[in-house]
Amino acid sequence: MAANYAGLLADKLERDGSRREASAIRERLARVPAALVSAQLGAHRSPLGNLPVDGDSRLSTVDVSHPVLGEVQLLLPSALQARLQDFLSSVQHRDKLLAAGVSQPNRLVMHGPPGTGKTQTARWTAGQLQLPLLTVRCDTLISSLLGQTSRNLRRVFDYAQEVPCVLFLDEFDALATARGNERDVGELQRVVIALLQNIDALPDDTILLAATNHDQLLDYAIWRRFTYRLAMPLPDQDLREQLWAQFLGAYTPSPLSLSELAQRSEGLSGAAIEQVCLDAKRKAILSAKPHVEETEVFRRLGLTVAMNNGQRLHSVQSEIQWLRHWYPKYFSQRVLAAAYGVSQRQIRNAIEEENDNGDRGDESA
């Protein structure tokens, strides 16, 4: 937000003739971290012209990014990959389909649990089409005065028609809440209606993607307007193996059973697997090791699984107890002692203490 305001200030200063001050601000802005750049683009001239901005807060309601073909890695089950490819082909060969009278609007909705690659799919698609990705932050759109949402929507959709791009409504459910929702019924209904009108008014060749975690919240009328639908699943065994291989990359230690990792990570999303790998890689880099340590990967994985199950592990002792439970075959007393840098006796004590608690029927960690 600060970058945004600073950009606006620079614009104003320049208009008022204080060119030196303006360029000093812009120079400073140019050195802000990459994540702020899009906000900055929103504030002053961007290569894409003036981005729509929320009337009150002046926050830019869209992020512009330029995903590069080949730089965004996407791993999907083969059926989904094929469906996505169908979508791409129909976008790329629209003229041909149009001439034959079998074209469909370029609209795709992705739904599924968090971290399954919905946003990543949008990036990948924009990269494949070599178009900028306009991500609409539906939360900003909503949280700006509710009454203004309709106008903001209009601006965003207008903008998307002016420039060749992929328009991406992320966290779509923030906008497209079911009509019967009890809270703020009137206001939300207005938003849904405005959204439908905007989608209907879009030319069929505008590329529109949407993503949501809560498909059950989506209004049927909205579903109907997206001809392509991708149900993003949690990765299966095979895909998890590929995800582990990809995220560990050059840091994969030589004897490491990817299939075992994949088995133990059942139920986790791609994003969770990536996080485990990043943590293990960071540790390897900070201790100047060329590879991650196998034990460290399994340990972080175990802790992630615990978190995923809603288990809270507040102490080293509870971590040790959990790991032992979770994967007794791997986490022997010796391995645990090495992983935590303590003696095997301390490990034994921790485990025995848990057994004692277990006898009292008090296992909730």
Ligand SMILES: Nc1ncnc2c1ncn2[C@@H]1O[C@H](COP(=O)(O)OP(=O)(O)OP(=O)(O)O)[C@@H](O)[C@H]1O
């Ligand atoms: N199928 C996948 N292929 C490649 N990377 C993936 C996949 N799933 C998740 N990831 C990794 O996890 C990260 C998070 O995924 P992403 O943001 O796309 O999830 P999402 O489905 O949009 O989640 P949310 O619903 O929380 O927004 C990505 O940056 C990517 O690195």
Ligand SMILES: [Mg+2]
């Ligand atoms: Mg997402």
